[in-house]
Amino acid sequence: MNAATFSFCLQSYDPTPTFPLLTPHDADGTDHGRLPCQHCPWLTALFDARQQAGYYKAQHLRATQREALLKDEVAQLQAEIRDLKHRLFGHKSEAHHPADTATTADTPGVNTAPQEPKRRRGQQPGHKGHGRRHYDHLPAKEEVCDLPPDQRQCRRCGRPFDPFPGSDDTTLLEVEVKAHRRVVHRPRYRPTCACGAHPGIVTAPPPPRLIPQSPFGISIWVTVLLDKYLSYRPTYRLLADLRTHDLDLSQGALTGGLRQLLPLFQPLYDALIQRSQHEDFWHGDETRWLVFAAVEGKVGYRWYLWAIQSAQAVVFILAAGRAHDVPEQHFGPVKGGILVVDRYKAYQAIDKVKSGLIVLAFCWAHQRRDFLEMGRRWPKEQAWASGWVARIAELYHLNARRLELRDDTEGFEQRDGDLRGAVDAMAAQAKAELAEPQIHPARQKVLESLGNHWTGLTVFVEHPEVPMDNNAVERTERGPVVGRKNYYGSGAVWSGQLAAMLFSLLATLKLWELNPRSWLTAYLTACAAAGGKAPADVSAYLPWKLSAEQRAVWSLSASGNGAAPGEDTS
Numbered sequence: 001m002n003a004a005t006f007s008f009c010l011q012s013y014d015p016t017p018t019f020p021l022l023t024p025h026d027a028d029g030t031d032h033g034r035l036p037c038q039h040c041p042w043l044t045a046l047f048d049a050r051q052q053a054g055y056y057k058a059q060h061l062r063a064t065q066r067e068a069l070l071k072d073e074v075a076q077l078q079a080e081i082r083d084l085k086h087r088l089f090g091h092k093s094e095a096h097h098p099a100d101t102a103t104t105a106d107t108p109g110v111n112t113a114p115q116e117p118k119r120r121r122g123q124q125p126g127h128k129g130h131g132r133r134h135y136d137h138l139p140a141k142e143e144v145c146d147l148p149p150d151q152r153q154c155r156r157c158g159r160p161f162d163p164f165p166g167s168d169d170t171t172l173l174e175v176e177v178k179a180h181r182r183v184v185h186r187p188r189y190r191p192t193c194a195c196g197a198h199p200g201i202v203t204a205p206p207p208p209r210l211i212p213q214s215p216f217g218i219s220i221w222v223t224v225l226l227d228k229y230l231s232y233r234p235t236y237r238l239l240a241d242l243r244t245h246d247l248d249l250s251q252g253a254l255t256g257g258l259r260q261l262l263p264l265f266q267p268l269y270d271a272l273i274q275r276s277q278h279e280d281f282w283h284g285d286e287t288r289w290l291v292f293a294a295v296e297g298k299v300g301y302r303w304y305l306w307a308i309q310s311a312q313a314v315v316f317i318l319a320a321g322r323a324h325d326v327p328e329q330h331f332g333p334v335k336g337g338i339l340v341v342d343r344y345k346a347y348q349a350i351d352k353v354k355s356g357l358i359v360l361a362f363c364w365a366h367q368r369r370d371f372l373e374m375g376r377r378w379p380k381e382q383a384w385a386s387g388w389v390a391r392i393a394e395l396y397h398l399n400a401r402r403l404e405l406r407d408d409t410e411g412f413e414q415r416d417g418d419l420r421g422a423v424d425a426m427a428a429q430a431k432a433e434l435a436e437p438q439i440h441p442a443r444q445k446v447l448e449s450l451g452n453h454w455t456g457l458t459v460f461v462e463h464p465e466v467p468m469d470n471n472a473v474e475r476t477e478r479g480p481v482v483g484r485k486n487y488y489g490s491g492a493v494w495s496g497q498l499a500a501m502l503f504s505l506l507a508t509l510k511l512w513e514l515n516p517r518s519w520l521t522a523y524l525t526a527c528a529a530a531g532g533k534a535p536a537d538v539s540a541y542l543p544w545k546l547s548a549e550q551r552a553v554w555s556l557s558a559s560g561n562g563a564a565p566g567e568d569t570s
Contacts, residue, residue, distance in 0.1 A: 094368075179242065179245045186206070188201045189203070208529050208531075210524055210532055212532055214257060221524060226506075228483075229499060229503060229506055230479075230516055232482045232483035235255070235487070239251055263533070265498070265505065267538045268523075268541065268542070271538060272504050276313045277332075277334055279313070280334075280337035280338070281337055281465070282337065282339050283340045283470055283473035284309075284327060284339050284341045286344070287307070288305075289318065290303065291496045292488075292491050293491070304320075305317070305480055309473040309476055309507075312511070312512075313544075314504055314508045315330070315504050316501075317330060318497055323346060324350055327347060328350045328351055331358060340361045340362075341362065342363050342366045343453055360456045361459035361466050364395070365468075371388045372385065374443075378440070381442060391429075395426070395468070398415065398418050398419040416464075419461065431451075434447050434448070434451070480499070480503050514551070514554045518554045519554050522541070523541050
């Protein structure tokens, strides 16, 4: 076939599944009859080439799509790597995160006014100081430091010095820890009459013991409990420290004694739970706690410490799981209130929350952390994330200014309006950004989370008494977390229960600013007087039941002002 014939075939080519029969012509116009062009070698080659072009075009499209998916996956993995590296090697504090200092000049809705210079640590210029601390309440051990006789005379002529009235006094603070044996001598008497009213030898009753037949006095148990559950130090370190004071105790004896002390604190723990259930505002959180004991139906050693903190009581609950049944049982008798929590779904599954009796207020610190982590994972989005961090900081600032004027109705209403305006502007900004068609997936994720929790995040607007974050209970949990890191948890279930009780009691005493050593000594002394059992009425040791005079005696402050978060007259 010559070029003219192929040209005619190409012009007459119809790429349909059924090809027509075309009549080819030579250059001179000679008709060769009806030739089925689908059998034309040149046209068949062209058709095959076009088929291959379509096939490779489709392959290229699939490869391009696959490459785009792989790039997105690599970007996600790199974002996770950056986040994990920061968690492992980065600063734990969020106070000076790079996103906080990123530029926000081009971010709408953010206050770009010049920031105040960073405040220096320590005492601030112009601030009224607290004055010198006085230690006159401590006992004094008098000493005389005099000149040797050969120095009480003139070094040149040798004439003696005359005494001068008064003395130059120096006061030094010292701590003396000394173990001793308390030997109690009880004189014996024998009746001289024949009445028979006093048969045998008569002596004074023995001193009360906290644990029958135990050689350990109350001060030993106070030291052990405070060291383990307030200083969060392992028992073996305490024993090593006591050995430096020539006191060598058996760890097995202490462990057995701690198990016998468990029933003594149960009535106090129950009273804390009842007090918490009579409140109407709480903070809630949970943290893992290890219990190295085999329990039927329980896989592994991971348990949880649930923390419920109210204005007057802190309750730690040891539970084998992290389901909603733990807080649901605690809040069973509660009639209503507000619970500040993070965004853990178990709190939203509590029956009284679903029925509306308990309102959940979500933590802004956790929401802020979403933007910080997003900026850290996606460096190109850090400026956007820092803009939202600045908006959240503005909410904190406006809310703090509003709370300054709680007692000033007019001023409070004005600042309350400023806060509500900022909250409405933030909601509108989030809605507008979510409506953008080409929004970054990471932006979309954090903004959707913000919208899903918006109702709980804005509870503080209508209830000024509700803080914006859950930091109060997280600070309370810090001590048990340190204990978990130091002694890994508990070796038995009873040990974990004792830890939950002591954590609750000591945190409540801290809430009321009571001296835990003084309080614990008084309570264990009462237990010893009751024969090694809890007193029949423990209300005399509950912080909210104390009189102002007793609170002043057990107060942590040297002045004994008896500061307290609340007073109960019932």
